[in-house]
Amino acid sequence: MAGTLKSISGKSKISIKSKRFAIIVAEWNDDITEPLFEGAYQALLELGAKKENIIRKNVPGSFELPLGAQKMADKKEIDAVICLGCVIQGDTPHFDYICQAVAYGIMKVNLKSNKPVAFGVLTTLNKKQALERAGGRLGNKGEEATVTVVKMLEIQ
Numbered sequence: 001m002a003g004t005l006k007s008i009s010g011k012s013k014i015s016i017k018s019k020r021f022a023i024i025v026a027e028w029n030d031d032i033t034e035p036l037f038e039g040a041y042q043a044l045l046e047l048g049a050k051k052e053n054i055i056r057k058n059v060p061g062s063f064e065l066p067l068g069a070q071k072m073a074d075k076k077e078i079d080a081v082i083c084l085g086c087v088i089q090g091d092t093p094h095f096d097y098i099c100q101a102v103a104y105g106i107m108k109v110n111l112k113s114n115k116p117v118a119f120g121v122l123t124t125l126n127k128k129q130a131l132e133r134a135g136g137r138l139g140n141k142g143e144e145a146t147v148t149v150v151k152m153l154e155i156q
């Protein structure tokens with residue numbers, strides 16, 4: 001697990017005050033991806049990022065996250081990218097195709113850009129499981145995606 005905000009708050013080895021972040025949000029299942037965005041955004045602020053250094057871009061669905069991430073990671077001024085999406089198995093026979101494509105695509109952007117690109121994509125069996133991970137009893141995976149990129153920025 002990436003760890004919680006509490007686990008790195010005040011202990012981070014680097015300052016992210018001057019770091020610039022892009023958050024890419026899939027519009028599909030936006031009742032889930034909006035709370036994921038809030039979790040990721042608030043965590044960045046809590047860890048010291050400046051509002052003016054955080055940009056948000058929407059993409060239609062999770063399948064579009066890798067291209068959205070690549071466009072952002074290609075920008076010199078962006079230091080890290082957070083991808084947020086939600087694919088629900090019950091809703092789509094495309095589940096495996098979408099999940100595999102997104103995971104592989106995001107991993108490729110990490111390696112190609114040499115910048116941290118977080119996979120904050122819920123892949124759940126149903127809406128209830130997604131809600132539990134978007135600010136419910138199992139935390140907020142958007143927040144964890146922020147913790148992940150901050151930890152990766154520490155690796156020089």
Ligand code: RBF
Nearest residue numbers: 026028060061062063064085086087088092094
């Ligand atoms: N995008 C998601 O982010 N989550 C989904 O659960 C999801 N289900 C889909 C189900 C079907 C049948 C289709 C055709 C698309 C789905 N998408 C979903 C959208 C997908 O990520 C992408 O935006 C579209 O396929 C257009 O490239």
